[in-house]
Amino acid sequence: MNIAILSRGGNLYSTKSLIRAGEARNHTMEVLDPDLFQLSVEEGNAMLLYDDEPIDDLHAVIPRIGASNTYYGSSLVRQFEAMGIFTVVAAESILQSRDKWTSFQILSKAGVAVPKTVLVNSINFESQLNCFQNEPIIIKLLEGTHGHGVILAENAHTALATIETLHTTGVKFLLQEFIAESKGADVRAIVVDGVVVASMKRQCKEGDFRSNLHRGGSSEVIKLTYEEEHLALRAAKALRLGVCGVDILQSQRGPLVLEVNSTPGLEGIETTTGKNISKSIIGYIERNKR
Structure with missing residues (x-):
């Protein structure tokens, strides 16, 4: 298959990991910058140009849409959907998960526990x-x-x-x-096609309360409890995300979903767990493009 990664960062770890995983399965992989697309609707048909060349040979796309490019990036993904090209994350799911309040409303409707x-x-x-x-x-x-x-x-x-x-x-x-009892830690679970494929616990650095690895936090492998795994899967299903990262707080009243990320970084969790998440994502595409 011809698979495109929609990303501005061709040299990022996540992009390279996905390319390796796809090529290992004999797929043709390429990185396409979302900013270089031209979107149009002509005579009722969705049209796409990339660098002035028509897009007509792709089988699937992997969106890696950054927060600064949410509107145009999600519009691009919707264009691929209109053209019948499989995308591992839907445009509407990107928009809903990116807005924290909207995502909490959807999770609440689905009965997924979140902090007040x-x-x-x-x-x-x-x-x-x-x-x-x-x-x-x-x-x-x-x-x-x-x-x-x-x-x-x-x-x-x-x-x-x-x-x-x-x-x-x-x-x-x-x-x-x-949630004071979480002590600056959270659990990150990666869900691919309705399965938790990797999980880790992240701990904030001293003097901070945010556990993000980008902010100097540390990480370790963790085995999810049944309740945590079930919660992660329900959150992914509620937001209709085929691939996502679910961040969970461990509270006195049980696990709580803190955030759901439609474009989770792969470096920290692949390095921590040794799991090949990119391979799981490629497998997800293969199961949907038989």
Whole structure:
């Protein structure tokens, strides 16, 4: 098959890993920059040009759409869908998972446990903060990756000044309970085609509360409990993601989904676990393109 990876980063670990896995299965792999596509609709047909050349020989695409390119990137994926080309992650799923509040609404409808979360509006900040009874509060921008746009406020008083400042900038954000017992750690599970193919526990570096490896956190292999695995699979299903990373907090009341990532990085978890996740993704394509 001819398989394209939609990515601006041809030299990134994840991209290279996917190329190796595809070529090992005798597929023709290429990296296509989303910014170099021209999308159009002509006479009722979806059309695509790449570097002024028509796209007419692809069997499948692997979207690696960055947060800064969500709108155009998801539009590109939808164009491939309209052309009947298989994509491992659907355009609508990218959009829904990228917006944290939308994803929490969908997860809640599916009965997936998440931390207590409040969408902030400009009516009454103090009333919204009272929901957390002066406990530590996490303030999150609706879109953000690698721990960016996440602030820990010690209490409602300190949170008020921050959210008033954010509100003046027009940024959309939410409030979320701080799960102190997780002690700056979370669990990352990678789901491919309805199966958890790898999992690790991430621990924040000293002095931080965000466990992202990009921010200096550490990681170790972990075996998920039945409840954690079941939760990860339900989250992936709710957001209709064939491939995703599900971040889970271990709380006193059971596992809670913190976030679902439609474009999870592969370097940290493949290095930590020794699992070839890229091979699983290629297998997913093969099962759907027989």
